[in-house]
Amino acid sequence: MHVFLTGATGFIGSHLVTELVGTGHRVTGLSRSDAGIAALARAGADAVRGDVNDLPFLRAAAEAADAVVHAAFDHDHADMRRHSENDRRVVETLGAALAGSDRPLVVTSGTGLVRSGNGGPALETDGHLSSAEFPRAATEEAADALIAAGRHVMVVRLPQVHDTHRQGRITWQIQLAREQGSVAYVGGGANRVSAVHVGDAARLYGLVLASGRAGARYHAVAEEGVAMRDVAAAIGVRLGLPVASIDPGEAQAYFGWMAPLAAADLAASGASTRRELRWDPFGPDLLTDLRAQEPLVR
Ligand SMILES: NC(=O)c1ccc[n+]([C@@H]2O[C@H](COP(=O)([O-])OP(=O)(O)OC[C@H]3O[C@@H](n4cnc5c(N)ncnc54)[C@H](OP(=O)(O)O)[C@@H]3O)[C@@H](O)[C@H]2O)c1
Structure with missing residues (x-):
């Protein structure tokens, strides 16, 4: 074709x-x-x-x-x-x-x-x-x-969408963490990304x-949902930066345009897609790629 x-x-x-x-x-x-x-x-x-x-x-x-x-x-x-x-x-x-x-x-x-x-x-x-x-x-x-x-x-x-170079909007969060000297998540960080x-x-x-x-x-x-506190922890370990919860009221100051996304729960399912198209994703998963980030994102 x-x-x-x-x-x-x-x-x-x-x-x-x-x-x-x-x-x-x-x-x-x-x-x-x-x-x-x-x-x-x-x-x-x-x-x-x-x-x-x-x-x-x-x-x-x-x-x-x-x-x-x-x-x-x-x-x-x-x-x-x-x-x-x-x-x-x-x-x-x-x-x-x-x-x-x-x-x-x-x-x-x-x-x-x-x-x-x-x-x-x-x-x-x-x-x-x-x-x-x-x-x-x-x-x-x-x-x-x-x-x-x-x-x-x-x-x-x-x-x-991720590999060891890019991880969707999380790549922006990594840049923010470098600029701010700490890795933040909002509230309990139980909100998720797929x-x-x-x-x-x-x-x-x-x-x-x-x-x-x-x-x-x-x-x-x-992956249907990876908790933002786990994402923050993986970034913190890789960058050697402290990880901290911030209040929703502080999100705009830390995250800027990303603030509404940083607090949102964005879990999504691909189960029906997998079944219909016989799609069988095999990874690696998001946290594995974050822990192995390449220096390129610096
Ligand atoms: N990455 C993610 O995690 C993610 C998540 C959800 C949705 N998406 C969506 O997936 C799609 C691809 O994302 P991506 O991360 O691969 O984007 P990307 O790395 O930023 O690449 C953008 C691409 O768009 C082309 N482009 C931009 N403006 C153009 C224009 N005016 N004319 C022609 N080409 C133009 C660029 O081509 P040249 O610069 O070579 O012209 C480049 O190939 C986008 O619709 C994005 O919103 C991505």
């Missing part, structure tokens, strides 16, 4: 290139930079240079492929609403490019946008926040509209492309 991949040079996208090329797909990866184009060639992919926000260009690139995986996003937290609304238009454009065919579009979202209906871990069938509540949900809303119009769209929701090793996440995208159901949401969750 010829797959057009946005975000092909990113943390997840670069592992996706390896996975898809390794399983016999032809991959055309997108990047804005010469360095990205060179990296894609080294990884065995074709490459196109461009910006996802150049919508006519994006549409033409998607029309030339048998399938599209969208994993690009600009994570500039200072302007999350603008980047999220841009992503809505990107998903709409990719969907329009595939209209009138059964060619699949795989859209990337996050399990952190889903709220559990019953107090347990968030399920694939639970609803997502609205973009009015959380701007990043614009991507899910664009996918909803395409699915309602009968397009072959599937959503992969990612939790904290997690997946980046290699397992990449394999799931391959399974979704091969046998995913049109309209389905899949959770790339290997």
Whole structure:
């Protein structure tokens, strides 16, 4: 299959290139930079240079492929609403490019946008926040509209995706801990994040492309919930810094833009995804990768 991949040079996208090329797909990866184009060639992919926000260009690139995986996003937290609304238009454009065919579009979202209906871990069938509540949900809303119009769209929701270099938003927490000279968690630290090793996440995208159901949401969750006090302890040991609980009222001063996330319980389940796609993640787990962090994050 010829797959057009946005975000092909990113943390997840670069592992996706390896996975898809390794399983016999032809991959055309997108990047804005010469360095990205060179990296894609080294990884065995074709490459196109461009910006996802150049919508006519994006549409033409998607029309030339048998399938599209969208994993690009600009994570500039200072302007999350603008980047999220841009992503809505990107998903709409990719969907329009595939209209009138059964060619699949795989859209990337996050399990952190889903709220559990019953107090347990968030399920694939639970609803997502609205973009009015959380701007990043614009991507899910664009996918909803395409699915309602009968397009072959599937959503992969990612939790904290990790290896020994990157661990989702926990990478930001590690930087914060270095700056502040201590590792903090909020209250008792029993609130959780869900997690997946980046290699397992990449394999799931391959399974979704091969046998995913049109309209389905899949959770790339290997670990349903890792307590934030355990995450903080692992960071503290690795960095040799003290670990302390802070009150909710102190969270904004320590965590900045991450304060609401730092206190939230974001457990999520991938059980139905595992069953349906016979996805069997094998790790390593989040705390193992945190304890073996590479100096790169310094
Ligand atoms: N990492 C996680 O733990 C996690 C968790 C939940 C959800 N997600 C979602 O998963 C997706 C991939 O995340 P990631 O961690 O791999 O991101 P990343 O490492 O920050 O990579 C971002 C990618 O997006 C591309 N990109 C950004 N703006 C672009 C633009 N205007 N035009 C073209 N390409 C653009 C970059 O390409 P160039 O710079 O080469 O152009 C790069 O390949 C995102 O949707 C993210 O929100 C990630």
